[in-house]
Amino acid sequence: MAGINVSKTNNGVRVNKNKGKYPTAEMTSRVEGFFELLLIDSNDFTNKESEKVFFKIYEYIKEYDRILYSPISNICYQCFIKYEVNGQIDIFGSLVSNIEKVSGFSGTFGYKKRMEKAKRDGDETEVQLLKDTTKAIVKIWDHVNLAQNQYNVLSQTDDEYRKKFDKLMSPVQEKINDEMRTRITELSRNMSEQLLTLVGIFTALAFLLFGGISSLENIFSGIQTTSLLKLVILGCIWGLCLVNLIFVFLFCVSKMTKLSFSSTENGNASIFQKYPIFWWTNYIIITILLVSSLLYFFIRNNMFKWLEDAFAQNPGVVCIVTGGISFLIIVKIGRVLRDMCKNIKEEEK
Secondary structure (H helix, E strand, O other), X not given: OOOOOHHHOOOOOOOOOOOOOOOHHHHHHHHHHHHHHHOOOHHHOOHHHXXXXXXXXXXXHHHOOOOOOHHHHHHHHHHHHHHHOOOOOOHHHHXXXXXXXHHHHHHOHHHHHHHHHHHHOOOHHHHHHHHHHHHHHHHHHHHHHHHHHHHHHHOXXXXXXXXXXXXXXXXXXXXXXXXXXXXXXXXXXXXXXXXXXXHHHHHHHHHHHHHHXXXXXXXXXXXXXXXXXXXXXXXXXXXXXHHHHHHHHHHHHHHHHXXXXXXXXXXXXXXXXXXXXXXXXXXXXXXXXXXXXXXXXXXXXXXXXXXXXXXXXXXXXXXXXXXXXXXXXXXXXXXXXXXXXXXXXXXXX
């Protein structure tokens, strides 16, 4: 339906007594008055009621030259909140139906009779008022439907807002839950693996160390009946075994835990450059073992007799030569091992 500007429907016939001054409070009260008659069940809205509302609006148009639409919107919104949200009645359906019945009054015999009488009497004001009232009713009908559409589109209850929010957030929440579930699963698995690894490491290390200490105690238990060189040789053999066992154990643990204990992260480094402490330890123990074994062999086979005679004849020379040779051998081996364990970065510099 086309919009109707009630303020321009009098075709120059001025029926307003207020001359542009609008008592809005009174106008609002009059609008609420004829809407109270419209807000009933459409089954109870008879032709008599429609005629009554028509002339209520007629009196309103006669008094004022425009309709206030804000009270209509407020009434529609309040009715929706009061009735429709609780599912009591279809208040908008009844309201629109009742307005249509009032609009239909213009086609009744009573309306036509009054219109013909006004025309016969030459009462242009009455004729225009009847036409303006009919157009105003159509405008009211249009505004009620507009208010209903606005409320349906713009309004939402807490439940509706929650449903819309849940609908929009559901994919995001599912994605977050999946990611969190995956991360928690991975974290739990990693923690379990690390815990088992730590328990295994400390258990094995405890057995290894305490077993080694116990075996070392057995070795030195015969210190009073065994020569010192033999004890040193046995201790060196025990030390070599223990050091290598610890190294192999730590190497296996590093592979299981994917944690490196090497001295450099360079992938091109040799095994000597990655684990210098291991090779230095072996170097020291092997040096002591060789020297002790050599001395034990000499003493065991009385090979120091000629040495004793030589010492007796040239003690200074023998001491210097043997000491120098031993020192040179030890220093040479140390330098070779140091060069082999040198860091690649130092070589590049």
